Amino acid sequence: GEDVEQSLFLSVREGDSSVINCTYTDSSSTYLYWYKQEPGAGLQLLTYIFSNMDMKQDQRLTVLLNKKDKHLSLRIADTQTGDSAIYFCAENPYYNNNDMRFGAGTRLTVKP
Amino acid sequence: DAGVTQSPTHLIKTRGQHVTLRCSPISGHKSVSWYQQVLGQGPQFIFQYYEKEERGRGNFPDRFSARQFPNYSSELNVNALLLGDSALYLCASSEEPQGAFGYTFGSGTRLTVV
Numbered sequence: 516g517e518d519v520e521q522s523l524f525l526s527v528r529e530g531d532s533s534v535i536n537c538t539y540t541d542s543s544s545t546y547l548y549w550y551k552q553e554p555g556a557g558l559q560l561l562t563y564i565f566s567n568m569d570m571k572q573d574q575r576l577t578v579l580l581n582k583k584d585k586h587l588s589l590r591i592a593d594t595q596t597g598d599s600a601i602y603f604c605a606e607n608p609y610y611n612n613n614d615m616r617f618g619a620g621t622r623l624t625v626k627p
Numbered sequence: 628d629a630g631v632t633q634s635p636t637h638l639i640k641t642r643g644q645h646v647t648l649r650c651s652p653i654s655g656h657k658s659v660s661w662y663q664q665v666l667g668q669g670p671q672f673i674f675q676y677y678e679k680e681e682r683g684r685g686n687f688p689d690r691f692s693a694r695q696f697p698n699y700s701s702e703l704n705v706n707a708l709l710l711g712d713s714a715l716y717l718c719a720s721s722e723e724p725q726g727a728f729g730y731t732f733g734s735g736t737r738l739t740v741v
Contacts, residue, residue, distance in 0.1 A: 558670070
């Protein structure tokens, strides 16, 4: 079946920018999300973007959406060691099954 | 305000047993969804309930069932446990069923089947 795809690992130096990429499956997906999961914890919603937007900025986070290629990215500016976590991309096709589809997650490691 | 609370936090069960996991949504949230997260993977959708009715079901066997109570809390039940049911079970709530602005997740119940 179709999967939401993400690269599994990303390593950056503290202070650099991080870019996490995602390819989603459903061109009708109305809502797209980025979640963060720290060890032993649940998922924390970082940000979301509606499909009628190309970009959304929220403090250090910038989300870019390319609907033609079904590509979503999350940029974290001035990455800190506290940003080390697993980041999940998710789509919500907004039809009646009401399920969210998640990627496998990208493990971000921030080195001092 | 309390977030989404789940109980228990950890659980060890034997193959063939039954388990009940519990979730209390954020106050005012009427939608509760359940997800299974196997180690190293993203969460997989199991069920969604809104106003005590099932609104969505993922690709899980009939051994999995759930319900939502009048206070909007929810239970996930799994019968005849298999080793492959070992996972982190996450509950998520939202004000409305589509979760347009995203779901709020609990910290999960870690289930280990031995």
